[in-house]
Amino acid sequence: MAAREFGGLPHQWQFGRTDLLAKNWLESLDLAWQPDPLLDPENPNAGPGASPVAWTAAKRAAFNAIVGEIEELQMLMQDDRDRYLAEIIEQADGSAGYITAFIDTSESQRPWTMELINCGYAIGNVAYFYYKQQFRRVRPSTLCPGLAPPFGPPAHPSFISGHSFIGHLIALLLLEIPALRQRYGMFAAPYDGTPGKVVSPYPAVTISLANPTVVTLSALTAHGLSAGDQITFRPLSGGQPLPAPLVAGTTYYVLVAGLTANSFEISAAANGAPIDTTPAGGGAPVPALLLANPLMGRGELTSPLLWLAERIAKNRERLGVHYASDSAGSRHIAAGIWRALLHDDTTSGINCPTLSSVLAHATAEWPTKWP
Template identity: 45%
Template sequence: MYPGSGRSYYATPWELRYRAWTLDFTPDDSGTPAFPHDQIINPYQADPFLEWTADDWDPALRFWTLPFDLQLNQWLKAVDPTKPSVIAACEFGGQKDLWLYDRAELINRNWLDARDLAWQPDPNLSNDPGWGAEKLRAWNIVLSEIRELQQLMLDDRECYLSEIDVQADGLADYFFDFIGASEGRRPWTIELVNCGLAIGNIAYMSYKEKFRRVRPSFLCPGLIPAFGPPAHPAFPSGHSFLGHFIALLLLEIPGIYQRFGIYGGNVGDMGQAVGEHTLDGRDPIPSPMFWLAQRLAKNRERLGVHYPSDSFASRHLAFHIWYALRKEAPARRIVCPALERVIGYAKAEWPTDWP
């Protein structure tokens, strides 16, 4: 029962609490391995493939499995519709034709590259004689990613678990602490981060439903995390998307860019700086802000709740959606006046011309 609720409560997988036994990596006295890491399911061994189903979603989020609603009516039930960040998200959601693309279009537009989607058999080959070989190729990619997650589980998870636990629902707080922002001193900077969260949640949740990738622990029970896993699909990573997207928005503020921007870039010119350092690539980005974004992403891998390719795909999607909002040519730009206003007010909170 919920305390004082007067109704029955049954535990569901995404509400399970901390499981300490997931930290003991020592084989028992019979020699049995600590975790069943060798037992891994091939999601492509039969048609249809193993995918995240509507029943796997958290009931509170299951509306994402419905056709996309330009008015975001279900999403609005859980938020304050008067906040500038929510208005910006509604403006963004109403222009889905400028950002919600299918697999082929994402590749054609270079929003994602082949490695981002190497885990998925190319559906264009489904009727070719080489379909079996294509499924085997994709399975080998998935297997290699799971092996990498197993190694992170053994080497890193216990050391980072306290940080991972806080970041699970406290991602924004890491940005506030990192740049020293508070509601009292810089309220519009706080609202800009809220814009990143609101727009980002709509973007990555829509793509999660489109790709429906099962969590690693669905395929390898030995990867069961210490809490969770989240009850929505793995691809793309929400933490990686939000981390990189919020970083991009914050670095549009010259006063923040001076300290946390891309080293070697031009202060105040995020378009040029990002282009110089290829945020849509895979190399580390020489920036404290993007270091934080990447750490948020990597910790989700350490927890074992998404794959390395989910992290990079989210970084790439975040960059291209930011670019479509802020730098794209007018004919293809996503127009969000509320976001423009919030950015303008936030810039005024970080003067760069102190005497």
């Protein structure tokens, strides 16, 4: 029933390339393998930058991205596959068993938790097969037969990875249960002794009161942003306003100066002057939200359950049936759909009453004394 409710709202989750990027359900690096069709001058819906030169450059960049990913898969085949093959075989059709063993539960112990996992599979199968049909990416072993997967590859397209999508979606659903979140949620790095925290529907950041202002991730370990990327902020609900001159919902640009894995400087225009927030009076950095994917970037996720999802995804790469961008794209679309299902009360949210009911029953199976 959850899958029927989800599938009955196609306009809430079936999007093309442009909308996926605009909604932060995908990141540009996830689609580096695909030349932007808007640059093709023969495309009836070509964008303003379309030209033979731009299209040739886009195809060349995509080819280089594919070659780089295949070379990475060759290294995984040579260095990792033998050591992980038993686990890979077990996860091929048994990822649900890995997840339930990880959280130490079963059908007899917690039937509603198992039903929540079933809902994740049902919704996920509908979603990821739609995107496989849309992108139709060939398997890496088709382009490089020398990858020689010991079994498979599956006959359906490569992007997005079903195993990665299901793993991340189910992990996010299970982390809605407070007792599981406390055990397997987002932990501080280095560990500070506190229980696991929730996965924020929008990445939490702090904005320094300085010149130049520096934006730093609070929970995620890497943002995956590049110089020139556009970003927007909003204040925490009931929290401090954004420091002046920042305005909620306004587009800002990432600068190359000061760009690290988990922090960056911003400007009001592409390649513009760094923004100065010292007029705000100085003091502690201001907490805020970055309007981006909940699992943005490709950095390590400090949640044991999400770590398991990443491991399942990486094993599909070790097998030689998925590219790294398949795994990352699945992570991002799964997070976008999770947010729309459970944390979006606007018109863009996905109303799935069955999922909400099952989640409430599953939560009751995991008592906890902590909030």
